[in-house]
Amino acid sequence: MSTAISTAEEVHTHDHDHDHEHEHHExxxxxxxxxxxxxxxxxxxxxxSGILWAFIGGSLSILFRLQLGFPEMSMEWLRPxxxxxxxxxxxxxxxxxxxxxxxxxxxxxxxxxxAGLSGTFSNFLIxxxxxxxxxxxxxxxxxxxWFFFLSSVIMFxxxxxxxxxxxxxxxxYPPLSALPQAMPGSGLGMTLWLTSMTFxxxxxxxxxxxxxxxxxxxxxxxxxxTRMPLTIWSFFFTAVLGLLSFPVLLSAALLLIFDRSFGxxxxxxxxxxxxxxxPNVGGSAILYQHLFWFLGHPxxxxxLLPALGMTSEIIATNSRKxxxxxxxxxxxxxxxxxxxxxxxxxxxxxxxxxxxxxxxFMFLTLIIAVPSAVKAFNYxxxxxxxxxxxTPAMLFSIGLVSLFISGGVTGIILGNSAxxxxxxxxxxxxxxxxxxxxxxxxxxxxxxxxHWFPKMFGRMxxxxxxxxxxxxxxxxxxxxxxxxxxxGIAGFPRRYYTFTALGNDSMAAFTDMNMFISIxxxxxxxxxxxxxxxxxxxxFKGKIAPANPWNSNxxxxxxxxxxxxxxxxxxxxxxxxxxxxxxxxxxxxDFIPQNVPHSxxxxxxxxxxxxxxxxxxxxxxxxxxxxxxxTH
Amino acid sequence: xxxxxxxxxxxxxxLAVSVxxxxxxxxxxxxxxxxxxxxxDNFNNANGxxxxxxxxxxxxxxxxxxxxxxxxxxxIAASEHGVKTDNMxxxxxxxxxxxxxxxxxxxxxxxxxxxxxxxxxxxxYPVNHKLELVWTVIPAIVMAVLVFTxxxxxxxxxxxxxxxxxxxxxxxxxxxxxxxYAGVDDGQLGNVNYKLIxxxxxxxxxxTDKSSFDDFTATELHLPKGQPVLLKIRAQDVLHSVxxxxxxxxMDAVPGxxxxxxxxxxxxxxxxxxxxxxxxxxxxxxxxxxCGRGHFGMSITVFVDEPEDYKKWVAEQKPFLATNPAxxxxxxxxxxxxxxxxxxxxPIATDSTEAVSVN
Numbered sequence: 001m002s003t004a005i006s007t008a009e010e011v012h013t014h015d016h017d018h019d020h021e022h023e024h025h026e027x028x029x030x031x032x033x034x035x036x037x038x039x040x041x042x043x044x045x046x047x048x049s050g051i052l053w054a055f056i057g058g059s060l061s062i063l064f065r066l067q068l069g070f071p072e073m074s075m076e077w078l079r080p081x082x083x084x085x086x087x088x089x090x091x092x093x094x095x096x097x098x099x100x101x102x103x104x105x106x107x108x109x110x111x112x113x114x115a116g117l118s119g120t121f122s123n124f125l126i127x128x129x130x131x132x133x134x135x136x137x138x139x140x141x142x143x144x145x146w147f148f149f150l151s152s153v154i155m156f157x158x159x160x161x162x163x164x165x166x167x168x169x170x171x172x173y174p175p176l177s178a179l180p181q182a183m184p185g186s187g188l189g190m191t192l193w194l195t196s197m198t199f200x201x202x203x204x205x206x207x208x209x210x211x212x213x214x215x216x217x218x219x220x221x222x223x224x225x226t227r228m229p230l231t232i233w234s235f236f237f238t239a240v241l242g243l244l245s246f247p248v249l250l251s252a253a254l255l256l257i258f259d260r261s262f263g264x265x266x267x268x269x270x271x272x273x274x275x276x277x278x279p280n281v282g283g284s285a286i287l288y289q290h291l292f293w294f295l296g297h298p299x300x301x302x303x304l305l306p307a308l309g310m311t312s313e314i315i316a317t318n319s320r321k322x323x324x325x326x327x328x329x330x331x332x333x334x335x336x337x338x339x340x341x342x343x344x345x346x347x348x349x350x351x352x353x354x355x356x357x358x359x360x361f362m363f364l365t366l367i368i369a370v371p372s373a374v375k376a377f378n379y380x381x382x383x384x385x386x387x388x389x390x391t392p393a394m395l396f397s398i399g400l401v402s403l404f405i406s407g408g409v410t411g412i413i414l415g416n417s418a419x420x421x422x423x424x425x426x427x428x429x430x431x432x433x434x435x436x437x438x439x440x441x442x443x444x445x446x447x448x449x450x451h452w453f454p455k456m457f458g459r460m461x462x463x464x465x466x467x468x469x470x471x472x473x474x475x476x477x478x479x480x481x482x483x484x485x486x487x488g489i490a491g492f493p494r495r496y497y498t499f500t501a502l503g504n505d506s507m508a509a510f511t512d513m514n515m516f517i518s519i520x521x522x523x524x525x526x527x528x529x530x531x532x533x534x535x536x537x538x539x540f541k542g543k544i545a546p547a548n549p550w551n552s553n554x555x556x557x558x559x560x561x562x563x564x565x566x567x568x569x570x571x572x573x574x575x576x577x578x579x580x581x582x583x584x585x586x587x588x589x590d591f592i593p594q595n596v597p598h599s600x601x602x603x604x605x606x607x608x609x610x611x612x613x614x615x616x617x618x619x620x621x622x623x624x625x626x627x628x629x630x631t632h
Numbered sequence: 633x634x635x636x637x638x639x640x641x642x643x644x645x646x647l648a649v650s651v652x653x654x655x656x657x658x659x660x661x662x663x664x665x666x667x668x669x670x671x672x673d674n675f676n677n678a679n680g681x682x683x684x685x686x687x688x689x690x691x692x693x694x695x696x697x698x699x700x701x702x703x704x705x706x707x708i709a710a711s712e713h714g715v716k717t718d719n720m721x722x723x724x725x726x727x728x729x730x731x732x733x734x735x736x737x738x739x740x741x742x743x744x745x746x747x748x749x750x751x752x753x754x755x756x757y758p759v760n761h762k763l764e765l766v767w768t769v770i771p772a773i774v775m776a777v778l779v780f781t782x783x784x785x786x787x788x789x790x791x792x793x794x795x796x797x798x799x800x801x802x803x804x805x806x807x808x809x810x811x812x813y814a815g816v817d818d819g820q821l822g823n824v825n826y827k828l829i830x831x832x833x834x835x836x837x838x839x840t841d842k843s844s845f846d847d848f849t850a851t852e853l854h855l856p857k858g859q860p861v862l863l864k865i866r867a868q869d870v871l872h873s874v875x876x877x878x879x880x881x882x883m884d885a886v887p888g889x890x891x892x893x894x895x896x897x898x899x900x901x902x903x904x905x906x907x908x909x910x911x912x913x914x915x916x917x918x919x920x921x922x923c924g925r926g927h928f929g930m931s932i933t934v935f936v937d938e939p940e941d942y943k944k945w946v947a948e949q950k951p952f953l954a955t956n957p958a959x960x961x962x963x964x965x966x967x968x969x970x971x972x973x974x975x976x977x978x979p980i981a982t983d984s985t986e987a988v989s990v991n
Binding site: 094095098168169173175176179182183268269270271272273274277281282283284285286319320321322323324325326327328350351352355358359362363366367369370373374376377378379380381383384385386387388389390395398401402405406409410412413416417418419421422423424425426463464467471474475478482483486489490491493494495496497498499500501502503504505506509510513580582583584585590 | 672673675676679680682683686690694697698701703704705706714716717720721724725727728729731732735736738739740742743746747748749752753754755756757758759760763764767768771772775778779782783785786787789790805806826827829836865868869870871873875877880881882883884886887888889891910912913914916918919920921922923924925926927928929930931933
């Protein structure tokens with residue numbers, strides 16, 4: 001196996017050496033693969049980091065699922081790995097349980113589904129799909145990855161310290177997170193968490209600024225906003241969300257750092273802990289929650305929108321049909337983006353916030369269901385009367401739509417403050433957000449990888465393994481999260497090490513179901529090995545990809561199979577049409593790429609499109625200006 | 633029984649895999665060659681049919697597992713507002729399950745129906761404003777109705793507590809709940825100050841406030857059935873959250889910011905035991921905001937008593953000052969006479985409190 005890979009590497013590097021002969025300036029190994037400014041390389045760096053993080057985050061969840069599913073099981077066999085985190089009775093340490101829950105959340109939300117998803121595909125697709133040679137600033141883009149890397153190293157190292165990583169839940173509510181005496185994880189582990197997140201936010205902002213600048217300024221000639229693929233629209237809205245909300249998390253984190261280390265009282269008031277009355281008065285723990293969720297809620301959409309955007313593209317391509325309601329899709333994403341900023345307090349209905357505010361936020365929250373519903377209906381209508389090609393990417397996209405619906409509908413329940421009273425912080429919430437944001441976004445990530453792998457690595461992934469991976473994951477995800485609703489309706493609170501204290505034999509009633517969920521989780525997690533193998537094997541040994549393997553319309557497929565830094569060897573193609581001309585009546589092929597002018601497709605032009613022919617000259621006339629912008 | 637779901641699921645896995653494998657073999661035999669280069673491969677039909685099979689099995693297993701889990705859901709709400717929110721929950725659930733069912737059915741059915749066929753061309757159907765308007769307006773109307781009913785219920789639940797409410801203070805700490813009653817004489821809780829907390833006075837009761845003289849503490853929560861109860865909620869160290877699952881009550885406990893929740897318990901402990909046929913059933917207070925190592929175990933027992941039993945129980949409780957006369961020193965001199973009437977002349981009998989609990 002290892003020899004196979006090393007030979008593959010040799011072949012691979014050889015290929016690259018060959019390619020480099022065409023380049024004007026040779027870059028060394030370090031500038032090409034490590035400190036690269038090429039958006040494609042940075043995207044791959046994000047992707048591989050994200051995949052590694054996903055396995056770490058996933059394995060943590062398996063550990064705590066073992067505790068929940070098999071509360072009697074001896075964990076002695078994990079002692080070689082976990083050491084002192086297995087207590088004397090051979091069980092998981094109770095604080096370590098909370099640490100794993102916390103780190104699972106942090107890793108999955110930020111490191112996998114924000115950096116791994118947005119970082120990968122915004123970087124990879126924005127320049128390729130808008131027709132740009134690279135990001136607006138390749139250097140800042142490179143810094144963005146390396147800040148993320150630094151943040152990753154710090155977060156990863158916190159898993160190994162003696163007092164354990166941060167343990168107060170991924171939301172790290174103070175005072176628990178502010179007081180090292182409250183739990184060991186609030187000591188050095190929390191300091192590292194905050195440091196890591198600070199770098200993460202810096203990285204996110206650098207990335208986001210780049211995405212926005214590139215989309216606004218570097219679109220190729222003819223690429224008007226209404227001709228942009230929905231992927232680009234979704235990355236644009238995601239970047240706007242991140243740019244406006246991450247700084248608020250930074251301020252929340254900074255104030256927490258002040259409270260922890262410099263004796264301020266932003267979040268602390270009237271605390272008596274471990275036999276000691278602290279001097280802090282006048283702070284508000286609720287303030288932190290407002291600041292946190294001002295990011296935390298948009299974060300849900302930061303995670304979800306790119307997945308929805310890519311799904312739009314993949315579903316249209318593989319249905320061989322235009323996406324239904326292109327403008328409505330943009331409009332609903334715009335609506336979601338705007339509303340995302342004014343719904344945060346629905347996470348706080350029962351935190352002691354003024355109930356009047358609760359009413360306001362319930363109203364705003366339920367409005368956001370409308371654009372979400374529109375999106376779901378539009379996906380379904382896109383499938384209607386299509387000619388569906390079930391590539392692995394398409395399967396994952398359909399899976400995403402199903403998960404988005406299934407997880408989304410329970411949001412209507414939870415967004416209702418009166419109903420949230422009983423369901424808040426129960427497994428109902430866990431089931432809801434894992435389906436709608438966790439699994440749905442993860443499916444988007446997988447769909448994206450399968451769809452754009454040929455463009456990333458110039459090779460194809462094995463489709464059959466892709467199908468098996470999909471079916472295991474899809475069935476598995478539902479088996480894990482669907483029964484969780486029941487446990488939530490039965491009132492089981494989340495972040496419980498065990499449910500004995502609920503009394504009345506209620507724990508016994510769900511012992512089987514918890515075991516079932518854990519087994520399903522283990523199967524689902526193990527099935528990801530199929531993906532990992534397929535992914536890494538195909539990078540080196542996959543079949544060489546054709547130029548446009550999915551017969552897609554967007555610009556990235558007009559580049560060479562292995563695009564160099566700069567993406568197009570010659571002029572950047574111009575864009576004359578929207579990206580969804582699939583199965584157009586009259587056209588000989590069932591797709592017309594965006595760079596094909598209307599004058600070349602007289603037989604299939606709609607009546608109003610013939611007027612576009614006159615404008616083609618204007619678009620061509622912009623070539624000089626466009627080239628100018630790349631010569632400094 | 634859950635093993636059965638697991639078993640069925642595993643069977644389904646292998647069925648799916650074998651169906652796929654078989655259809656590939658068949659296709660390979662039919663076409664004779666591997667059509668690797670075309671975008672549509674031999675699995676396409678299997679995947680399309682798989683979508684429909686998946687959904688059918690999902691609906692069957694989903695409905696079955698729901699019916700199976702249903703007896704283990706929380707029993708009928710034991711509070712007035714809880715019955716309302718439960719009804720609303722199940723109504724909303726019906727609405728969203730309908731939406732969930734319809735849209736998923738269409739999704740999977742279309743995936744099956746419109747799987748690739750090389751003799752067919754997809755319909756170029758980019759937009760239909762009327763259709764889009766319909767499915768924007770319908771969810772909007774449904775949402776509006778849900779919001780309105782939800783808002784009315786929420787408004788009632790969070791309204792001012794009636795003035796005759798029994799005032800009870802719950803204070804969360806790592807890892808347990810302190811209970812303090814307002815006492816029989818003035819019905820008002822005295823002030824607390826976290827700086828006054830010591831070994832005995834674990835709540836930091838402030839004895840310069842005369843309302844605190846008759847306050848008494850308890851290790852379990854007793855509630856009067858059919859009467860409004862106002863919980864005044866505090867936390868001493870980190871966030872906690874008061875959760876009475878059977879009463880559908882939840883409210884965070886925040887250090888430095890007292891919170892509250894009022895409700896009317898409607899079913900006594902005895903009635904609930906009879907109803908459920910579980911003679912050892914007890915209502916509980918649990919914690920639902922992660923608070924550290926002992927978070928999961930932070931629970932105390934709740935007794936909902938008939939009003940007269942409740943009155944009797946309250947009357948038998950001794951004020952904190954009575955059980956801890958040393959704290960008379962903390963009372964300012966002008967209030968000493970008022971406070972000292974709570975100090976028993978003879979030593980208190982230690983067994984008097986035990987006899988009345990409803991165990």
